Amino acid sequence: MLFGRVAGTVVATKKTSTLEGLKLLLVRNVDAQGRDAAGYVVAADSVGAGLGEVVLYATGSSARQTEVTDKRPVDAVIMGVVDTWDIGGETVYEKYPSAVTADV
């Protein structure tokens, strides 16, 4: 899994039937320090992630192992909203104390 930040919503009216009803979010990559990094992915949302939130996403066949993505043509899924992580015992990212910057 990788960290990403929810940047926006993707709308596609004309789509294959197995994609109906999924919420698709644009996710910018985030590095191990919590900074925005190069690259993006469009991921199905399985947790109700909000704009600007740092999330965990999984790719490949593992992206189909949630209730909402089962048997769908989806190769990336958001399956968690990150509260915090640390590196070597020091907190690197925290959802609540530090304001999440909106400039994605």
Add this chain to the structure above:
Amino acid sequence: MLFGRVAGTVVATKKTSTLEGLKLLLVRNVDAQGRDAAGYVVAADSVGAGLGEVVLYATGSSARQTEVTDKRPVDAVIMGVVDTWDIGGETVYEKYPSAVTADV
């Protein structure tokens, strides 16, 4: 999933039987800003995407989760035509208002 722009059609007469009847499109990568980016993929079309349209494509085993690609040797599928997406609340790409450039 990633954004791509339909650049053209790929014809292969001599092919494995499980590939028969699929429409194969050449898709150029598109970045999160809607600009053409490096790289391409040849994807099966499951939605009737047109030349120049910005589409969503999925790769890997997820590319076989549509009616037309089920159990076929296909590792990329177009499963939606993108109408619009936004970043931080601002519209970055819109299918209809802004003319889609044809220089792929």
Add this chain to the structure above:
Amino acid sequence: MLFGRVAGTVVATKKTSTLEGLKLLLVRNVDAQGRDAAGYVVAADSVGAGLGEVVLYATGSSARQTEVTDKRPVDAVIMGVVDTWDIGGETVYEKYPSAVTADV
């Protein structure tokens, strides 16, 4: 799927039983303009592709969705010989009119 050019044949006598009887070809990557590009892959041949031919290959679990590769430890398969493709309406690659260069 990606474009590749058949560069040669790979021989491996000592191999796992599930690999027996497969033809393994060395495939050089080809870009969207039909030019040789960086990178290669060793792919199982499911169509009888010839030396120098531009082919389509699929990777990952999708590479096992042909009769010859079913349930084998193969992560790349050639499943078509490309006749032609176009970009924005202009033919970029044609198998017959233009001689295929052999300098792979």
Add this chain to the structure above:
Amino acid sequence: MLFGRVAGTVVATKKTSTLEGLKLLLVRNVDAQGRDAAGYVVAADSVGAGLGEVVLYATGSSARQTEVTDKRPVDAVIMGVVDTWDIGGETVYEKYPSAVTADV
């Protein structure tokens, strides 16, 4: 599989039900010489790996082939703690003799 070093713990309270109960670790990549390298991955822990330990992790669908990750939306799993490896007969990494540096 690749080598990684356990850098820290990731906490996500709001998550998809199939992710409940998994321990998620932040893993920094380690090169073939045992040095920290670019890139990270968030992996499920199936062996009780400790902070600073060099581990083996697997990605993709193979990450679901452990008891704790079966049928979960997990695309990376730690499935071993590395004791030692050698290159050309010389030991490159040893868990016990040389102190593991903590500056991840």
Add this chain to the structure above:
Amino acid sequence: MLFGRVAGTVVATKKTSTLEGLKLLLVRNVDAQGRDAAGYVVAADSVGAGLGEVVLYATGSSARQTEVTDKRPVDAVIMGVVDTWDIGGETVYEKYPSAVTADV
């Protein structure tokens, strides 16, 4: 599949039960010309490959399609020892005539 050269052995005593009994080898990447290249992978050995030998390895779910790796958390497998390959009719690599260099 890709070419690699067996560089050494990886030992991990503490591991998930489904990994027991597998031989894990450190494999350096080899390019299409038979030269050592950037990158490595830790692969399960399904053929009894020896130190310094050039091998073929497969990744992803295909790495589980051998008797020894079936249903295990293994994302890379050595499934053949390469005897020879050619590019455009010229032999590029031969296991026996040319001595295999040991400086991996």
